[in-house]
Amino acid sequence: MTKFTDLKLNPKVLKAVQEAGYESPTPIQAGAIPPALEGRDVLGIAQTGTGKTASFTLPMITQLARGRARARMPRSLVLCPTRELAAQVAENFDTYSKHVKLTKALLIGGVSFKEQDTLIDKGVDVLIATPGRLLDHFERGKLILNDVKVMVVDEADRMLDMGFIPDIERIFGLTPFTRQTLFFSATMAPEIERITNTFLSNPARVEVARQATTSENITQGVVMFKASRKDREGSEKRKVLRAIIDAEGEKCTNAIIFCNRKTDVDVVAKSLKKYGYDAAPIHGDLDQSQRTRTLDGFRGGDLRFLVASDVAARGLDVPAVSHVFNFDVPSHAEDYVHRIGRTGRAGRDGTAIMICVPRDERNLEDVERLVQNAIPRLDNPLGGNKTEDAPMQADEKPKSRSRSRKVKTDEDPAAETAPGEEAAPQEDKPKSRRRSRKKDDAPAVEADAQQADAPVEQADKPRGEDKRRSRGGRGRGRDGGSGRDNKVVGLGDHTPEFIGLSFAERPS
Template sequence: MSFSDLGLSQKVVDAVSAAGYTQPTPIQEQAIPHVLARKDVLGIAQTGTGKTAAFTLPMLSILEQGRARARMPRTLILEPTRELAAQVEEAFIKYAPNHKLNVALLIGGVSFADQDAKITRGADVLIATPGRLLDHFERGKLLLTGIEILVIDEADRMLDMGFIPDIERIAGLCPFTRQTLFFTATMPPEIQRVTEQFLSSPVKIEVARPSSTAATITQKLVATHGKDYEKRETLRNLIQTAVSDSDGNPLKNGIIFCNRKTEVATLFRSLQRHGFSVGALHGDMDQRSRMAALDAFRKNELTLLVASDVAARGLDIPDVSHVFNYDIPHHAEDYVHRIGRTGRAGRLGTAYTLVARGDEKYLQAIEKLITKTIEWEAGDMSSLPERAPGESDEAPRRGRGGERDRKREKPRGGREGREHVRTAREQKIIDAAAAPDPDTPDEAAVERAPRPERAPRPERAPRAERSDRPERNERPERAARPDPAPRREAAPRRDDRRRNRDDDGPTPKGFGDFMPGFLMQGAPAKKD
């Protein structure tokens, strides 16, 4: 069957032929006719089987009718990571040279103003991560009432990253009459609940058993010590062996996966110091650095890429020959996605997983999920020494005296009563301090030995008496102080000067010199 038999428009078929594809993959062959029939689709397939084209190609045929309005996109594609969203945008650009469609990409690390300008012009296809999409909606720059097709890609990764509440909110903002396409590689119970909530009578397409690995990938286990410096040495030897492998699949390029971002940075610096062509990719890097490292790896400018699980889902790098699991993943589903970066589109691939003491339960979960026993490259778990209690995974460092000195391990949390596990060096120092020194006499014998008598202290000569020293009660008379100079009289105040000028005598009492007239009148005579 060819792409022209799936019901796609002639413009899309011509673009696919120009891209070099002739036959659809099983997921594309089964999903595209149902998408064109405007049915809800639940697609479950292995990573690297062409799920992106399974919804991209029919969407292009549907979007040939109609046009977008300002701030009201016609279709919405949700991706869990920025790299996946940018990859889907590249797919639309590759398959739509004959279409005049506006594609807007809403991801973090990019200016809001540029994204607002694209939305304002009208976007036929909106590709976004959930967080940035909700940021634009809450700013009042975006309306989702015109969505015709909603695509939720890598749904299991959405669940792992905690995006399910955001997905539920976004689906509630879209019209109820929309068409929903749901694609995932694994199907945990939580995803099953979400599909029942979002999809209406969906067509379930399962081209492979969930959480299965491709048959073109050779999987091997490598036993290693748990100490970091020995583990890095094992990885370097494994890379050099893979490069010179002439019988099987020689190493062209490879992705090295770590569980922690800090481990990505440490391993990147270590490989760089040993002369490897290597780059780094993790979530704490800015968007420009992440895209630059990914582009350099795709163009074969870098041989190795040390990455966290941000590169484990959906990245389409067709010709990756090897995958190295430096840390065994804690979730078995992540193993399926990690090794899915190699052996894509029928190519051969090799996946190595480093296993140390303490990783047994994670290995058992992986083999149970994929229903397959992974072979050991050399030896097995029994060849590793047992891990001593309190043994540190850190590399020993050189002390001042040239001896190897282990990093002291302190109890975490600062909680009192927690027992501190001594390292071997600390115990050695304590034992050496407790052991008796043959050159030092016994302390008890020293206590029993008589102490030498101390020589008497010479008597101090009497203090010479001074005849000229006065007696305690006889003190010299002090010289009499001179009489202070008489104080200068202060000048009288202004009102005092006026009063002294008007009156020469003392201030009279009563009325003074003035006598009222009624006092001058005589008393009336009494009548007989």
């Protein structure tokens, strides 16, 4: 079995490694350190959590042990995609170079330019930076990259996801052609492969695991969840998350909870705190000092739950993370590998549980296709595929449903009601008929009014006659007439006098 003493490292570096408690290198370290010490370019492909950081820090410190840096001209350069990863690399240099007199500077956003300029002006052996802040210093004339002997690109695939590839290509052009390049990535996307073919010279390719594989000591699972209503999905999904945490019980000593969106990070963290869970958010929009305090609290065990965006998915080395909860299925399948790689590190067992809603099922298929394994389906701790509906107040009933029922009652009383709704009361039907009769009778009333003023020759119209019969001979005069100039407007109960005349035949 290979040991660090077999790798021809500087004795002072070996002493620091032993003091850190390490004896044997990981496969990526054993494969990358020897060619790096020979001065060759290295292309390292390994899943997260396999010790890639030491794969380049140890040979770099050995090579930089001799020599001295000049002002504004760093001797080596390490590029990282995020502030947290850059800070972690700086910590590794401090650990392994404590017996070697090397200077370093950390160039990241959220920190004063003045302090960073002061360090650069003194001259640094190791410059650790994010691409954006490095170019800011260069454009201000505070940095010269002509003396870079070793250049490292860490988490290159994450650089691609974050849109840093144009910046990386520009930085490559600012460094000497004779530099040594150590290039590390968890996956090899076509764009990453193009860069390696362009800027690396006959690299030693070290691939210790199949691309985008998950660690075997991580227990995985997914809870398929469907909300009772679309507008309740967020709150019910957070309820499922709390139920999953409670179901894990004491096994969940601490956990990282990943969300796809920064806004969800804040909402989930606030919700967990509301229900008594010790949680805090971390994402790119927070102040750097706050992010540092949160991470320090999580590493130190003072914080149990870290709710994070993918800014924390890469390279954060917190050895004893027991659980990873994916509140969302990641949009990029590769991110799933890096997220769950935060648990099960250094040979420990870990647990990764994901919540999947119907719209994320396609992303879940992409993840399973990438890892070439079906993720086991877990039962919803709340039972069924959705949480129980909360009691609905009377004023919470959807307005659209009440409108729909009202329209059906008025326009078509016989129409069926929507599923789950009560049938319209029978009293509503006569109401609609009364309105209909009133509308139909309007012309008859008007005609009746006109008939009252009509001349005698039109008085025998059947409609007017029926109306007066039904009203019991309204408006009869003192002689049995109509009360209007003794005009006969109908027989009624009175027989006119001429009817009673005899038409007997007169004697001849």
